[in-house]
Amino acid sequence: MAVFWAVAGIVTAFKLLLIPSYRSTDFEVHRNWLAITYSLPFDQWYREKTSEWTLDYPPLFAWFEFYLSQLARFFDPNMLVLSNLNYASENTILFQRLSVIVADLLYIYAVKQFVSKCVKAKKKEDIEDIFVNPALVTAVLLIANFGLFIVDHIHFQYNGFLSGMLLMSIVRIYEGRNLEAAFWFSVLLNFKHIYLYIAPAYFVYLLRYHCFASTPDGKLSLRSFSLSKLFWLGTVVIFVFMVSFGPFIYMGQLEQVLTRLFPFKRGLCHAYWAPNFWALYNAFDKAATIVGVRLNLLSPEVIPQAAMTGGMVQEYSHTVLPSVSPLATMVVTLLAMLPALIQxxxxxxGPAGFVRGVVLCAFASFMFGWHVHEKAILLIILPMILLVFGKQRDAQIFLVLSTIGHYSLFPLFFTPFENFTKVLLLATSTIYTFLTLGSFHGAQRGFLQLPLLTTPESVYLSGIVPLQVYSSFLHPFLGLERRLPFLPLLLMSVYCAVGVTYCWVKFYKLSWDDKTKKLKTS
Amino acid sequence: MQFYAKLSVVVLSALAIRWSIAKHGYSGYNKPPMYGDFEAQRHWMEITVNLPPNQWYKNSTENDLLYWGLDYPPLTAYHSYLCGLVARWINPDWVALKDSRGIQNEQHKLFMRYSVFIADILVYVPACILCFLIHHSYSDNNKLKGIAVLLLQPGLALIDHGHFQYNSISLGLTLLATWALGQHLDLFGAFFFCLALNYKQMELYHAMPFFCYLLGSCFQKGISHGIMKLMMLGMMVIITFGLCWVPFLENLESTRSVLVRLFPFGRGLYEDKVANFWCSLSVVLKLKELLTTDNTVLLCLASTLLMLLPSSLHLLRYPGVQRFKVALINAALVFFLFSFQVHEKSILIAVIPACLLVVEHPLVVTWFITISTFSMLPLLVKDGLLIPSVAATFICYEVIRVTLHPLHNKATWIRVLHTLSILGAIILTVVSQVLTPPEKLPDLFTLMITTYSFLHYAAFFVYFHYLQFTL
Known part of the structure; x- marks a missing residue:
């Protein structure tokens, strides 16, 4: 596996090249957290609010920042001063960037574990080729994933090592070491609570697989329920949560911590609409409003100002369709998960079915969740990579989803330099993905078809090119920036939402059909 | 189809690396009053768009030659002119006569970076692809590997997209010429090489092999065909040069003013600390104190010519494409090691043709590439390019290591030697960055780096000569 380590090394070196890139406010967020954890006793961590970027990740992540800050002072102690808002000296940048790159080593290790334990090599002679060998291709797709790359190493976040924990727990599931899987996942939840999106899959799987056994024909055997297994499972999970939240419960701060973690005051959609169901919902509302006004069915006075100017404010108020409450989104999300969980x-x-469950839960949360970030698409894309060497149709959906999902991250990057970097990187990774998966599944290509894809799918994906040309050149060129400043974002969001929804439906159907087929044969 | 998909993955990754390097620092940033090569190139755009061609190379009140006066051949001037026009179209301030000196802002940097990037895509990248793609004896995989090495070779990317120069044009043209000779399109070869020479006079390092190869191939054709070919080649060279020099051929004086700018013998023996023979010799023997400048020039000239003789005569007698490629490396190394006024960047002129041999001789090539980037370390560090240099060198080294297996089937002593040598470079890099040199010897680490590199270059010099004579 010399090539694996070479790939890991090359990707790491590439991350070093990106050190001076554009940084989003998330950079300042994490710098502030370094300062908070370094300069305050931990009973103040979730109370401190000098900066608007208050600590809103769970306690284990705060401790992670605390340990980082102990190293940070050797680079530049000034970054650890609470009042030094927006401080970004050269050494601060270097330190924070390096911390992401070094933390990623856990991810690389997890990928190594996955490809050596869970991916079977196809033929011996392919062993060294990164375009052919399934294990290596999986490794490249995971380690050099476009989304992780630009979100972590340009935009600035720590998704890499968190994905590493997720992957570690999935590997443990593959190995049948369920308690360890539960441990890794509990730790992960206490680092970043966005992973609650996929917690239902873990809950159902561990309960079903760890605490019950199956009869030989795959049916649930209720009698096999093992209380001691449930006890140990619960102990592991509760232990991790107590280590993390225990001190804050003891100090009576639990409520304070939770309000920081779950700020429901934010709007239904993020400033830029993540390409999900609500983006389509909002867009439909907006379109209906315009049509309504034209046909004199709606009087312009009842329409909120923002809706008419095309502004994308945080709180988008609906005119035609009913407004949506957080509770409603939660119910819809759970309903969307339910069939997958029942199945x-x-x-x-087994493990592959579990990964499907994870993907479907992530999908449901992404499609219907409250205030979903566009970055959450990675929660769907990354686990899906684990399936692409199984069924050809999984690979097909993955190709559409990863292309459109990665493309939907584009609005995160808008500075002149990065505008070009993102295009180069997306082109490279998309060509690589199509090339490797296409040749593995022996794709026959028809006229106007991308490998493994149908003609409509190919046309849809190619539509990205004119869309991008429009939004980055034509739109400003036509002088529409003043009048309709958010039109390109809206178009992108809706365009991508169509593709993501399509993939969701298709993936659900595929996972469901799978079941019926199996029932017939048995 | 698959091959082209793979090729585009390779090319796009290489471009992504270049573009990421471009985000880093460039030479002379925040260093008034002279700044650096970045400012020099910008200044040439300023001069060429604002003054008529006959004033470009002449000192005047508008054109102070002491401030980065144009000292490259006409093609560079024309290229600057083109870029200058675009710059003026985007923002006239960027090339305003005199007022634009030392301009520093993100938008302008972006423009300059794009100009290098475009030059790279238009000349160097196609040349790299052609060199291996249209080459009958390589398998598809080897073609890809060769292209990957030429594109990932860190030195050029760091100097052009980091430090800031347009070497990719002259080196790309030389590669095109080499490719043309390989396809037995000798006239095109001569044409491209003349263009390269007219872009950067440094390409004279390669002139001898081109001359000997072409002349040798004329000899082999028999008398009548040979003379015919020689005349065609001569015509090609004269016409190309003539066209490039049109605005400067009005009278002898204007031609002379350009030539004086191109070959400034007034400067020192070597610019900075360089890993060549004279600089390394200075550790034990201070030539500068023993000889006058004129004598030093003569000494350099004599030793360079003397050292050029073996490989040139050999090529003249046995002109062959493969031998020609090795001779390109040898000639460039001779110039780098022995000539007058050498830049540390000039080692690229030897490294690029060496990359053409990477499929057949992966070990020596990867070794050469690594040491050459290492030898430029003091310069790169000055530009704030330490991290990208290390990263890009590592990427290239790893790619060659896992695709071409340079140490496969090599004797143990070679493996050990190679490992020690690379380890030594790593240690020297770390030491030079971590420790502060003693006050009495501020250049200690730089000299250690150049001497260490010189020892390697001397060995490569011997090895490549051996290679040429045993081909």
Missing amino acids: MWTNPK
């Missing part, structure tokens, strides 16, 4: 329970198909 996991009644018709479990």
Whole structure:
């Protein structure tokens, strides 16, 4: 596996090249957290509010920042001063960037574990080729994933090592070491609570697989329930949560911490609409409003100002369609997960089925969740990579989803330099993905078709090119920036939402059909 | 189809690396009053768009030659002129006569970076692809590997997209010429090489092999065909040069003013600390104190010519494409090691043709590439390019290591020697960055780096000569 380490090394070196790149406010967010954890006793961590970027990740992440800050002072102690808002000296940048790159080593290790334990090599002679060998291709797709790359190493976040923890727990599931899997996932939840999106899959799988056994024909055997297994499972999970939240519960700060973690005051959609169901919902509302006004069915006075100017304010108020409450989104999300969870329970198909469950839960949360960030698409894309060497149709959906999902991250990057970097990187990674998966599944290509894709899918994906040309050149060229400043973003969001929804439906159907087929044969 | 998809992955990754390097620092940033090569190139745009061609190379009140006066051949001037026009179209302040000196802002940097990037894409990248793509004896995989090495070779990317120069044009043209000779399109070869020479006079390092190869191939054709070919080649050279020099051929005086600018013998023996023979010799023997400048020039000239003789005569007698490629490396190394007024960047002129041999001789090539980037370390560090230099060198080294297996089937002593040599470079890099040199010897680490590199270059010089004579 010399090539694996070479790939890991090359990707790491590339991350070093990106050190001076554009940084989003998340850079300042994490610098501020370094300062908070360094300069305050931990009972003040979730109370401090000098900066608007208050600590809003769970306690284990705060401790992670605390340990980082102990190293940070050797680089530049000034970054650890609470009042030094927006401080970004050269050494601060170097330190923070390096911390992401070094933390990624956990991810690389997890990928190594996955590809050596869970991916079977196809033929011996392919062993060294990064375009052919399934294990290596999986490794490249994971380690050099476009989304992680630009979100972590340009935009600035720590998704890499968190994905590493997720992957570690999935590997443990593949190995049947369920308690360790539960441990890794609990730790992960206490680092970043966005992973609650996929917690239902873990809950159902571990309960079903760890605490119950199956009869030989795959049915649930209720009698096999093991209380001691449930006890140990619960102990592991509760132990991790107590280590993390215990001190804050003891200090009576639990409520304070939770309000920081779950700020429901934010709007239904993020400033830029993540390409999900609500983006389509909002867009439909907006379109209906315009049509309504034209046909004199709606009087212009009832329409909120923002909706008419095309502004994308945080709180988008609906005119035609009913407004949506956080509770409603939660209910819809859970309903969307339910079939997947039921299927996991009644018709479990081992680790690969579990990964499907994870993907479907992530999908449901992304599609219907409250205030979803566009970055959450990575929560769907990354686990899906684990399936692409299984069924050809999984690979097909992955190709559409990863292309459109990665493209939907584009609005995060708008500075002149990075505008070009993102295009180069997306082109490279997309060509690589199509090339490797296409040749692995022996794709026959028809006229106007991308590998493995149908003609409409190919046309849809190619539509990205004119869309991008429009939003970056034509739109400003036509002088529409003043009048319709948010039109390109809206178009992108809706365009991508169509593709993501399509992939969701298709993936659900594929996972569901799978079950019926299996029932027929048995 | 698959091959082209793979090729585009390779090319796009290389471009992404270049573009990421471009985000880093460049030479002379925040260093008034002279700044650096970045400012020099910008200044040439300023001069060429504002003054008529016959004033470009002449000192005047508008054109102070002491401030980065144009000292490259006409093609560079024309290229500057083109870039200058675009710059003026985007923002006239960038090339305003005199007022634009030392301009520093993000937008202008972006423009300059794009100009290098475009030059790279238009000349160097196609040349790299052609060199290996249209080459009958390589398998598809080897073609890809060769292209990857030429594109990932860190020195050129760091100097052009980091430090800031347009070497990719002259080196790309030389590669095109080499490719043309390989395809037995000798006239095109001569044409491209003349263009390269007219872009950067440093390409004279390669002139001898081109001359000997072409002349040798004329000899081999028999008398009548040979003379015919020689005349065609001569015509090609004269016409190309003539066209490039049109605005400067009005009278002898204007031609002379350009030539004086191109070959400034007034400067020192070597610019900075360089890993060549004279600089390394200075550790034990201070030539500068023993000889006058004129004598030093003569000494350099004599030793360079003397050292050029073996490989040139050999090529003249046995002109062959493969031998020609090795001779390109040898000639460039001779110039780098022995000539007058050498820049540390000039080692690129030897490294690029060496990359053409990477499929057949992966070990010596990867070794050469690594040491050459290492030898430029003091310069790169000055430009704030330490991290990208290390990263880009590592990427290239790893790519060659896992695709071409340079140490495969090599004797143990070679493996050990190679490992020690690379380890030594790593240690020297770390030491030079971590420790402060003693006050009495502020250049200690720089001299250690150049001497260490010189020892390697001397060995490569011997090895490549051996290679040429045993081909």
